[in-house]
Amino acid sequence: MSSAGTKLGTQDSAVPQTKLRALLVEDNALDATLVVRALNKDGFDVAADVVQDEAAFRRMLRSHPPEIVLADYNLPTWKGMEVLKVLRSEGLDIPMILVSGALGDVTAVECIKQGATDYVLKDGLARLPEVVRRALREKHERSLRQQAERDLAKKVDELARSNADLEQFAYVASHDLQEPLRMVTAYTQLLGERYRGKLDENADKFIGYASEGAQRMQVLIQDLLAFSRVGRNEPTSKTVDCNAVMQEVVQTLATTIQESGASVSYAELPAVWADRTQVAQLFQNLIGNAIKFRGEKPPVVAVQAEAAGERWQFSVSDNGIGIASEHAENIFVVFQRLHARTEYPGNGIGLAICKKIVERYGGKIWMESQPGQGSTFKFTLPAHGPDGKQEVKADAKHDSKHGARQDSKSEVQR
Ligand SMILES: Nc1ncnc2c1ncn2[C@@H]1O[C@H](COP(=O)(O)OP(=O)(O)OP(=O)(O)O)[C@@H](O)[C@H]1O
Ligand SMILES: [Mg+2]
Numbered sequence: 001m002s003s004a005g006t007k008l009g010t011q012d013s014a015v016p017q018t019k020l021r022a023l024l025v026e027d028n029a030l031d032a033t034l035v036v037r038a039l040n041k042d043g044f045d046v047a048a049d050v051v052q053d054e055a056a057f058r059r060m061l062r063s064h065p066p067e068i069v070l071a072d073y074n075l076p077t078w079k080g081m082e083v084l085k086v087l088r089s090e091g092l093d094i095p096m097i098l099v100s101g102a103l104g105d106v107t108a109v110e111c112i113k114q115g116a117t118d119y120v121l122k123d124g125l126a127r128l129p130e131v132v133r134r135a136l137r138e139k140h141e142r143s144l145r146q147q148a149e150r151d152l153a154k155k156v157d158e159l160a161r162s163n164a165d166l167e168q169f170a171y172v173a174s175h176d177l178q179e180p181l182r183m184v185t186a187y188t189q190l191l192g193e194r195y196r197g198k199l200d201e202n203a204d205k206f207i208g209y210a211s212e213g214a215q216r217m218q219v220l221i222q223d224l225l226a227f228s229r230v231g232r233n234e235p236t237s238k239t240v241d242c243n244a245v246m247q248e249v250v251q252t253l254a255t256t257i258q259e260s261g262a263s264v265s266y267a268e269l270p271a272v273w274a275d276r277t278q279v280a281q282l283f284q285n286l287i288g289n290a291i292k293f294r295g296e297k298p299p300v301v302a303v304q305a306e307a308a309g310e311r312w313q314f315s316v317s318d319n320g321i322g323i324a325s326e327h328a329e330n331i332f333v334v335f336q337r338l339h340a341r342t343e344y345p346g347n348g349i350g351l352a353i354c355k356k357i358v359e360r361y362g363g364k365i366w367m368e369s370q371p372g373q374g375s376t377f378k379f380t381l382p383a384h385g386p387d388g389k390q391e392v393k394a395d396a397k398h399d400s401k402h403g404a405r406q407d408s409k410s411e412v413q414r
Contacts, residue, residue: 008036008048020044020132023066025083026099027052027075034125035070035099042129053078054086061090067139068132073100073111073119084115093142095135099128170228174221181221185214220335223349227334230356235275237361237385242269242283242314245276246303249283253291261298262291269305270312272381278357279381283316285350286377290318292344295372311363311380322371331367354379 006029020039026032032050039046049064051057052075060066069087071080083096098111098119108119117135120128188211196204246266250257257264264287272279283303290301300319305312323331323338330336332355337348351365358365358379365379 006032006050008032008046008050017043018045020046020068020136021064021066022046022048023057023060023064023069024048024050024099025052025057025069025071025075025078025080026050027072031072031099031122034122035128038125038128039132044129044132052076054082057083057086058090061086061092065092066094068135069094069096070099070128070132071096073098073103073107081111081114081116088115093139095139097128097131097135099125167228167231170224171232174224174228177221178218178225181214181218185211185218188214220347223347224334227349227353227356230278230281230353231360235278235360237273237275239271239384240274240276240279241271242266242279242305245280245283249280249287252284253287256288256291260291260294262294262301263298264291264301264303266303269303269314270307270383272312272383273385274361274381278360282354282357282379285354286316289350289377290316290320290375292346293318293320293375295319295321307383308380310383312383313378313380315376315378317374317376319374322373322375323367323369324371325369328367328369332365 008024022036022039024032024035026035029050032048036046036048049060049066051060057078069083071083073080080098080100087094087096095117096115098108098116099122100119101122103111103119103121111119117138118131120131188207192204192207192211195207243266246269250264253264256262287301287303291299297319302317303314304317305314307313327338331338332351334352335348336352337344337346354377355365358381361382363380363382365377367375367377369375
């Protein structure tokens with residue numbers, strides 16, 4: 001048998017059905033024939049090339065890529081296990097089965113550990129067809145899985161790109177719309193001031209509508225800009241003491257808290273790994289909502305945290321009007337609101353910002369509510385950075401209660 005390779009075709013076939021291109025690494029022509037015959041007997045229509053050294057093996061891999069490699073363990077000038085190195089170096093995932101005269105159990109296990117799919121002894125060739133079938137099946141499943149993983153990675157990539165495009169679009173659109181809108185607002189105001197009472201009654205009304213519309217659009221654009229800014233820069237994460245953040249938020253909302261007679265309590269909050277400004281935005285939007293969507297009774301808002309693996313799970317609960325469960329998802333969508341602005345002011349951007357912030361840190365945000373009883377917003381934030389940096393210190397107890405009687409009209413800042 002020449003090192004350039006020998007061809008063996010189907011001989012002595014029973015009822016060959018499955019076509020199989022095999023590459024045999026074998027120095028004994030009779031053994032090669034017996035291998036092919038064993039496969040024929042069990043329904044394989046085999047086209048086999050036989051080689052016995054590395055150079056011929058490499059050549060054959062390129063000229064006639066096989067579906068399976070059947071290699072003898074010991075060859076005069078080469079070793080069957082070297083086949084695996086060649087397959088790897090060529091970047092090929094082809095199952096390799098050792099077909100050997102004698103192979104101790106320990107050696108066999110070692111060969112499988114190194115990457116051989118299986119082994120068959122030459123005096124037990126009746127097993128070979130089943131072993132080959134299994135190897136081909138596993139290879140097929142592996143290919144399907146790899147294809148599915150490649151498809152998924154491609155989709156994730158496309159999604160990330162289209163998200164980035166959308167983000168850029170929202171930013172540019174909202175940023176660039178501000179300037180012409182400023183002109184519209186300024187001139188409609190000017191029209192109103194100069195010509196009020198000088199034209200007819202309808203003209204005053206129309207100028208009023210135009211002016212209101214322009215102002216409203218300005219607020220919406222500013223909200224959209226605030227939303228798109230959340231994802232624009234890399235977060236400057238560090239350890240953030242949530243007690244200190246809450247203190248600030250309560251300070252910022254002092255008027256709203258006072259006017260509504262709200263009680264806001266928080267105790268022993270942990271530190272998280274995030275951007276401080278964004279953590280403050282998160283708390284402020286949620287506490288602002290908890291106060292704004294109040295019922296008859298003065299608002300009672302409680303902020304708590306509990307450990308959830310590598311994260312902290314926070315909850316902001318209120319005794320307000322509550323939310324029906326069918327709105328659990330859409331309240332987090334930009335500009336989605338459940339009430340008219342005359343009933344409760346706002347644009348529907350706060351929760352969309354909260355969701356974007358939490359998801360930036362790989363967390364989740366969701367809502368649990370009993371309509372008429374109150375709502376609880378829950379979210380998770382990382383307890384520490386990627387390298388485990390953390391000072392999980394809950395500062396001295398910050399238990400804060402604020403309350404005073406009055407009705408609230410104030411809006412929450414972002
Ligand atoms: N604590 C809450 N209790 C009851 N309903 C709530 C609560 N928080 C949010 N919602 C509902 O979810 C909607 C979306 O909330 P979101 O904060 O996004 O908007 P908003 O408060 O209406 O306006 P903005 O935040 O722009 O001022 C609200 O309009 C309200 O219907
Ligand atoms: Mg809000």
